[in-house]
Amino acid sequence: MNQGRRMGELKKLLNNNREWSEQVTREQADFFTKLANQQKPKYLWIGCSDSRVPANELVGLQPGEVFVHRNVANLVIHTDFNCLSVIQYAVEVLNIRDIIVCGHYGCGGVHEAIENSSQGLVNNWLRHLRDIKFSHENYFNTIDDPELVNDRLCELNIIRQVKNVCRTTTVEVAWDEGKELTVHGWIYNISNGLLQDLDVSVNSPDSIKPVTDRAVRQVYARTEKIHDS
Ligand SMILES: [Zn+2]
Numbered sequence: 001m002n003q004g005r006r007m008g009e010l011k012k013l014l015n016n017n018r019e020w021s022e023q024v025t026r027e028q029a030d031f032f033t034k035l036a037n038q039q040k041p042k043y044l045w046i047g048c049s050d051s052r053v054p055a056n057e058l059v060g061l062q063p064g065e066v067f068v069h070r071n072v073a074n075l076v077i078h079t080d081f082n083c084l085s086v087i088q089y090a091v092e093v094l095n096i097r098d099i100i101v102c103g104h105y106g107c108g109g110v111h112e113a114i115e116n117s118s119q120g121l122v123n124n125w126l127r128h129l130r131d132i133k134f135s136h137e138n139y140f141n142t143i144d145d146p147e148l149v150n151d152r153l154c155e156l157n158i159i160r161q162v163k164n165v166c167r168t169t170t171v172e173v174a175w176d177e178g179k180e181l182t183v184h185g186w187i188y189n190i191s192n193g194l195l196q197d198l199d200v201s202v203n204s205p206d207s208i209k210p211v212t213d214r215a216v217r218q219v220y221a222r223t224e225k226i227h228d229s
Pocket of ligand 1: 072106108
C-alpha cells in the first residue's frame, strides 16, 4: 500500500474520533469534563492484545469504567514490571476490588506456542505458555485433535494467570491487610462473542490452590466428556 493511501486511512481514524467525541457529547454534555477530573474504574482487565478482544466493548463498559492491561496471550509474569505496575496501581491507588484475567479461544499466541514456530523475540514470551503445556504433559498426550489442544491450553493458561495474579506481592499485601479483592478467570469465544466464567474466582490466599485445582479438573473433565460422547 502506498504511503499516501495509508495517510488517508489514518486521517479517517482522526475523523472517526471527532465524530465519536461529538456524538458522546451530544448524548451527555458533561461526559468528558467529568472523566477528565477523575477515573474511577471498578475493574482491572488483564487480556490478550488480540484486536478481536477489546475489553470495554465486550462487557458494555464506557471509558472510565475499566482499567486495562493487555499483552500477547494475557500473561502475568513476575518479572514484567509493566503488568505488575498496572496491578499495583489498580489495587493500591484505584482501589479496584475485582481483577479479571480474560483469555480467548483461538488465541494466536497459544497457537504459536504449541507450534513452536520461529517468530523471533516473541518466542521467549510464549515460552511461558509452552511451560504450562509441559506441566500438563500427561493430559495433553491424551488429546489428538489440535483444536482441542488449543482450546484446553487457552483455558489452562487463564487458570495459571489467575494464580500468578494471586501470587503478586500487591495482591498478597492487599489480602494481608484484609482488603476485599477477588481475581477472576474468563474466556471469550471469538466465534459467538460470548464470555464464559471459568469458575476460578479466588478471594483469599487459602483458596488459591483449591479453587485453581478444581478449575483444572473441570478443564480435564470437559475433554473426557467429548471422548465419552
Ligand atoms: Zn490471544
